[in-house]
Amino acid sequence: MIKILTNATLVQLDPAQVETGIDIALEHGQVIKTGRALTTFYPDAAIISMDGKLVMPGMVCAHNHFYSALARGITADIAPSPDFLSILKNLWWRLDKAIDREVLQASAIVGALEAVRAGTTTVIDHHASPNFIRGSLGVIREAFEKVGLRGILCYETTDRNAEAGMTDGIAENTEFARQIDRNDDNRLVEAAIGGHAPFTLNDTALAMLKKAIEETGRGIHVHVSEDGHDAAFSRQHYGEDPLARLHRFGLLNEKALIVHGVHLTGKEIDLLNENDGFLIHNPRSNMNNHVGYMENIQQVKNLAMGTDGIGGDMFEEFKFSYFKHRDAGGDWWPDSIAKMLQNGNRILERYFGGDFGAIQPGCRADLTILDYYAPTPLTAENVAGHIAFGMGSRDVNSVMVNGKFIYRNREFPFEIDSLYATARKAAEKLWKTM
Ligand SMILES: [Zn+2]
Incomplete structure (x- = not known):
């Protein structure tokens, strides 16, 4: 099944790139096409709107x-x-x-x-x-x-x-x-x-x-x-x-x-x-x-x-x-x-094996999606400066690995409270044992 992330702000670090209004088509865990208005190419695809969110390689x-x-x-x-x-x-x-x-x-x-x-x-x-x-x-x-x-x-x-x-x-x-x-x-x-x-x-x-x-x-x-x-x-x-x-x-x-x-x-x-x-x-x-x-x-x-x-x-x-x-x-x-x-x-x-770290055809779809509010223009020339001086993990909205959402709209597909409770208990035991 082909998925299309529509209206993304595509961000890449090396070579640096920032481009708005981009659609990203994914299939079999890979990016298959990027560009504008991709939904016309793949009329049967599942559409997931990014509403301008930043999408960058994981x-x-x-x-x-x-x-x-x-x-x-x-x-x-x-x-x-x-x-x-x-x-x-x-x-x-x-x-x-x-x-x-x-x-x-x-x-x-x-x-x-x-x-x-x-x-x-x-x-x-x-x-x-x-x-x-x-x-x-x-x-x-x-x-x-x-x-x-x-x-x-x-x-x-x-x-x-x-x-x-x-x-x-x-x-x-x-x-x-x-x-x-x-x-x-x-x-x-x-x-x-x-x-x-x-x-x-x-x-x-x-x-x-x-x-x-x-x-x-x-x-x-x-x-x-x-x-x-x-x-x-x-x-x-x-x-x-x-x-x-x-x-x-x-x-x-x-x-x-x-x-x-x-x-x-x-x-x-x-x-x-x-x-x-x-x-x-x-x-x-x-x-x-x-x-x-x-x-x-x-x-x-x-x-x-x-x-x-x-x-x-x-x-x-x-x-x-x-x-x-x-x-x-x-x-x-x-x-x-x-x-x-x-x-x-x-x-x-x-x-x-294969290609990683870019949003282009043939590359693994490991993606980080951010709802970052840029207080100044965000461009290819200054995207690294935005990270050094501002953008952070608080802006992470969703994460995809192999083309699958593993974290979406700040939630995991399973409950995590009990996992953290188990961890706290295990930590107490660990500290006592050592
Ligand atoms: Zn080490």
């Missing part, structure tokens, strides 16, 4: 941790954590150990709901639950499918929890990728191969990750040089920079998702660029953990943006990305941040 959150969705406002007893390593030890490595199936279910559902309400159509998740490894990605996938959110999932392999924890992490990644491969082609959820960070991945772990990447045809999703500690540890123990070490193990390819990279050297960025991998920038998390600013960010070829577990609101991350860059003395304008955000769609093309 937003991609390229790095998130839904397991941390229940950490908001945490009141567990946490020792003072002045540096990055103590934040991991005192908070995150205690929290992830306390996650069981029930907590993960609740956490993934609210993570997905929050992302969609903010206009995000894809979340690339990086998961850890050392006491519930096998089967954990299937639980997260169920939440994505219930909400209708697109995703790429992986498990954070680490050598922190003995040999068994490491092999289970690898097995969870490869088995999940195989499950996906047995699925139909119109999949909503894809798989990557996850690793925590070079300082918790010994050489055995890196060799296993390489094998998993080869066997599954996927890419690595890993934190690298988030804090100066990761780089210092690598130089001290292995005599080389962390990304050079990953490269020596053959872990960099066009599907590689290298997260943070705050302390990458120019040479490491060259390696990433030569291998056509991605750098995922998480400005709010970097500020929260006081790990510094990636001064050489403009040298990276493939940039995308994530939240690193601080919700799923890419409008918010956009603003921090821009203001932090300006604060650090960078010379980017908002249009460069818009390109970075938009570029998350290139990751989807490499994992799912």
Whole structure:
């Protein structure tokens, strides 16, 4: 059945475009035609009037941790954590150990709901639950499918929890990728191969990750040089920079998702660029953990943006990305941040195949619809400025993934009060256990 979204204000970020009075025809989860008065071309189509609302390609959150969705406002007893390593030890490595199936279910559902309400159509998740490894990605996938959110999932392999924890992490990644491969082609959820960070991945772990990447045809999703500690540890123990070490193990390819990279050297960025991998920038998390600013960010070829577990609101991350860059003395304008955000769609093309991130024939119909009241003219030249200085997730009216409304006129097609109540209960249990 063909659907036509009529009278939309079509907004695209890269290349920037703002055009009013546009009809968008959709079929089989794709855009099939855009233009004026399309209803005459398709007289039998279902017509959905946009009444001038903004319709833009859906937003991609390229790095998130839904397991941390229940950490908001945490009141567990946490020792003072002045540096990055103590934040991991005192908070995150205690929290992830306390996650069981029930907590993960609740956490993934609210993570997905929050992302969609903010206009995000894809979340690339990086998961850890050392006491519930096998089967954990299937639980997260169920939440994505219930909400209708697109995703790429992986498990954070680490050598922190003995040999068994490491092999289970690898097995969870490869088995999940195989499950996906047995699925139909119109999949909503894809798989990557996850690793925590070079300082918790010994050489055995890196060799296993390489094998998993080869066997599954996927890419690595890993934190690298988030804090100066990761780089210092690598130089001290292995005599080389962390990304050079990953490269020596053959872990960099066009599907590689290298997260943070705050302390990458120019040479490491060259390696990433030569291998056509991605750098995922998480400005709010970097500020929260006081790990510094990636001064050489403009040298990276493939940039995308994530939240690193601080919700799923890419409008918010956009603003921090821009203001932090300006604060650090960078010379980017908002249009460069818009390109970075938009570029998350290139990751989807490499994992799912097909075209993403544009409203044009043949492209996946993952769309964000906003009832934004522009106080000044909105044009292709200033649309990124509107996002940096105004437009936000409060303006999100509806969200479509694969041509289907998963959120419409600010409502989900199922009730969410009980899901949030379950999450609050699970959060209390989680805080007590940890
Ligand atoms: Zn992260």
